[in-house]
Amino acid sequence: MEAPLSLSAHTQKEMALQKSGHVPGPDGLPFTPDWSPEAHLAFMERNGISKSILSCSGPGTHLIPGDDAFGREVTREVNEFAAELKRKFPARFGFFASLPLPDIDGTLLEIDYALDHLDADGFVLMSNSHGMYLGDVRLAPVYAKLQTRKALVFVHPTTPCPAQACNHGELTPQRKRDNIPLSATYIIGMMEYFFDSTRTFVDILLSGTASANPDVTFIVPHCGNALPSVLDRALLISSPEKRDFQATPGTVRELTPPVVKEMFKTQFYFDLAGSPMPNMIHHMLRWTTSERLLYGSDVPFTSDAEAEGLARTMESELPKLFREQEIQDIYHGNAEKLFGTK
Template sequence: MSVPKIDLHAHFFSPAYREALKKAGHFPGPDGLPYTPEWSPEAHLAFMEKNNVSKSILSCSSPGTHLIPGDDEFGRQVTREVNEYAADLKRKYPTKFGFFASLPLPDIPSALLEIDYALDRLDADGFIFLSNYHGMYLGDPRLEPVYAKLQARRATVFVHPTAPCNAHACNHDPTPARVLKSAPLVDAYVLPMMEYFFDSTRTFVDLLLSGTAAAYPDITFIVPHCGNALPSVLDRAFALSTWPLAVSTSRTVHPLTAPVVKEMFAKQFMFDLAGVPMPSLIHHILRWTTSDRLVYGSDVPYTPWVVAEKALQAMEEELPKLFGEQEIRDVYHGNAARLLARKPTL
C-alpha cells in the first residue's frame, strides 16, 4: 500500500558546508568516501514526491560541524551557518522540510548557547549528535551540562554514526587521516559498511551503561539504522555489567537488565529504518522494541537516491509480513508525527 511517509533520517549539504569540508581536509569526500554526495533542495523534493514522502527532517551528517579538533571558532562558524541554512529551508518549505540542528561539540559552552538559539530563534525540531566528537562518546560525564539543558527543553536527539576515534589519536593528529589509527581494518572498507554500525553501537551502550540515558528521561533518542549491532550485544553487556570486572573501567558502570532497558526503549527511544534493515535486521530489533517505536528513514543523499528507492521497495515488501495496515501507517508516518508534535519546552 502507498502510505505517506515522514523521513527522520535525511541529510543536506549547504554550499558553505561543502567548502568547510574541503578546508578541513575531507576531500574528495567525508569519512574516507571517494566523493561528496550531490544534493539540492530540488532533487530532495523530487525524491519525496516520487516516493510519497510528505516531510523530511534534514540533518548535517558525519563528520558534523566541529571539523578541526581544537578549532572551536571554526566549529561555531560552521555550526551556525549549517543551522541557519536548514532553518531557511524550513521557512521556505514549511510543510516539506524540518531539521535537526547541529551543535559545535565538543565545545560545550558554545553548544549550550546553540541549543537555545536553535530552538528559540530557528525553530529546530531537535538536534543531531554524532556517535563521538573527536573521541568524546555520548556517555562522557563532560556532556552533563548539555544533557541537563536538553532535558529541561524535552528535546529530541537523533544520533548519527561517525568515524570511530581513539581520543589519544584524535588529539595528537587533527587531520581526517586520524581515523586510520583508530581501529583495525578501518582503512580496508568504506566506513559506512561496518564502522558506522559499530560506533553507533559503542555510543549507545555507553549511554546506557553510564546511566546517562536513564538520568535524562525527557530526552528522546533516535537510534539510527534499525538499532545497528545493539540487539547482538545488549544481553552480554548487561550480564557483564554486574561482574566485579565492571568496577575497574574508566566509567562508572550502572548495572542494567533487559526488562529495564526494554521499558526505557518503550518510553525514550525511537529506531529508524535507514541502512538496509530488510530482510534480517528488523527481526533483531523487534526482540527489544515494538512497531510504535519504529520510524522511516531514507539516509539520502549518502544513500544514493536510486538505492534509497530500492530500500523502500524492500521495506514495502517486508513490513506486511510483520505488521498490520495501521501499524505500517504508524511506522511510516504516525510515530514520527507524534514525536514531532512533542515540542520542546521554552
C-alpha cells in the same frame, strides 16, 4: 529522516571539508554527494513522502579539533540554512540542528539559539565528537539543558576515534582512519558506522545518561545497529557480579533487560534507514515494538535509486511482520505523533 545540509551551502560545506582534511569526502568517502531542495522535493514526490526532517551527517560541524571558533561558525551556517528551508517549505521540511561538540560552551549557546530563534525540531549529535562519546561525564551540562528543554536527539554515526588517535596533538581525519582495522579496504560506513553507533548507545545506557535525563528522547539510527547483539553481553557485565570485568568499577550503571526495554518504550525510537530488511529488524524486535520504529531514507549518502530500492524491500517485508495499521504507523504515524503533526 536524513538529508544533507545545504544548497548554496554545498560549496561552503565542500570548502569546510577541504580545510579540515575531509577529502575527497566526509568520513573517508570517495565523494561528497550533491543535494538541492528541488531535487529532494522531487524524490519525496516520487516516493510519497510528505515531510523530511533534514540533518547534517558525519563528520558533523565541528571539523577541526581545538578550533571551536570554526566549529561554531560552520554549525551556525548549517543551522541557519536548514531553518530557512523550514521557513520556506514549512509543510515539507523540518530539521535537526547541529551542535559544535565537543565545544561545551558553544553547544549550550546553540541549543538555546536553535530552539528559540530557528524553530529546530530537535538536534543531531555525532556518535562521537573527536573521541567524546555520548555517555561522557563532560556532557552533563549539555544533557541538563536538553533535559530542561525536553529535547529530541537524533544520533548519526561518524568515524570512530580510538583513544590513542584522539589523544594525539595533531588529530586529523586520516589519523583517525589509520587507527581503524581494515579501513584501507572497506569504507567507514560499511561496518564502523554500525559499531560506533552501538558503542555510543551502550555508553549512553551504562553511564546512566539516559535514565538521568528521562525527558530527552533519542532516535537510534539504522535499526539499532548492533545493539541487539551487544546488549545481552553489556548488561551481563554491568551486573555487580561482573565488577572485575569493568575497566573502571563503580562507573557502570547496573541494568537489566526489562529496565532497558522500558526505556526503549518511553525514551527511544529506532529509524529504519539503511538495510534493516530482511534480517536486522528481527533482532531489534526482541527489544522494541512497531510503535517505536520510524522510516528514514538515508538520502543523499544513499542515492535516490538505492533508497527507492530499499523502500521496495520494506514494502515486501513489512507485511510479513506487521498489520496494515502498524505499517502505516511505521511509515508516518509514529513520526507524526513524535513531531506533534497528528
